[in-house]
Amino acid sequence: MDLDLIKDKAWQSMGTRHSHPDREPGYAYYHGQRVAKIGIQLRKLVFPDQSSYDDVIVVGSWFHDVGKGIEPHWEYGALICREILADLCPADTLEKIVEIVGSHTLRKAGHYPDYVKLVQDADILDHFGSQEIWLRFWHSAYRRRNVEDALRFQRDSYLPHISKVRQLLNFPQSIEFFDEKDRFVQEFMKRFAREAQGELCGE
Numbered sequence: 001m002d003l004d005l006i007k008d009k010a011w012q013s014m015g016t017r018h019s020h021p022d023r024e025p026g027y028a029y030y031h032g033q034r035v036a037k038i039g040i041q042l043r044k045l046v047f048p049d050q051s052s053y054d055d056v057i058v059v060g061s062w063f064h065d066v067g068k069g070i071e072p073h074w075e076y077g078a079l080i081c082r083e084i085l086a087d088l089c090p091a092d093t094l095e096k097i098v099e100i101v102g103s104h105t106l107r108k109a110g111h112y113p114d115y116v117k118l119v120q121d122a123d124i125l126d127h128f129g130s131q132e133i134w135l136r137f138w139h140s141a142y143r144r145r146n147v148e149d150a151l152r153f154q155r156d157s158y159l160p161h162i163s164k165v166r167q168l169l170n171f172p173q174s175i176e177f178f179d180e181k182d183r184f185v186q187e188f189m190k191r192f193a194r195e196a197q198g199e200l201c202g203e
């Protein structure tokens, strides 16, 4: 597979597209690029000797949200991806890539191969930590919500939300990274709450 050419195709289909009002234009492209890198890092940790499907993880991650904005986006995404990559991948590789796109949201809904489960986890992980804070600011700005609204979300909804998502992760290694991101966000939000009251933090 010519990964440079395939990456260009990903850029052409998502690089500047505004697929979701709560997210910036091009989000699906850059998110896909990050998910690929996270997916490979997880693969090296969870299955250190199984590098044979790394290209499948990379290309599947790049295109996993290509259908975003046309729901159910994983089903439309699988169709779009199959069309874009038809002449660019060997047939059996294309099937695996399409399988990633078509089932990346169906976590714990069935038995999936490792390359699907790794991308499912990488997809979740990219929405948390500092990316989560970025997404929350974007969401608040787009919805005209204020600091009090953001603090209320943290107080009332954050913990139930995070424990629900945590249960969807497939590998203990993913859970470790998820928990670290959770701690980071909780620390950040504690300080955000204090500074929102005009408190000077530090010495």
Ligand SMILES: [Fe+2]
Pocket: 031, 064, 065, 123
């Ligand atoms: Fe995603």
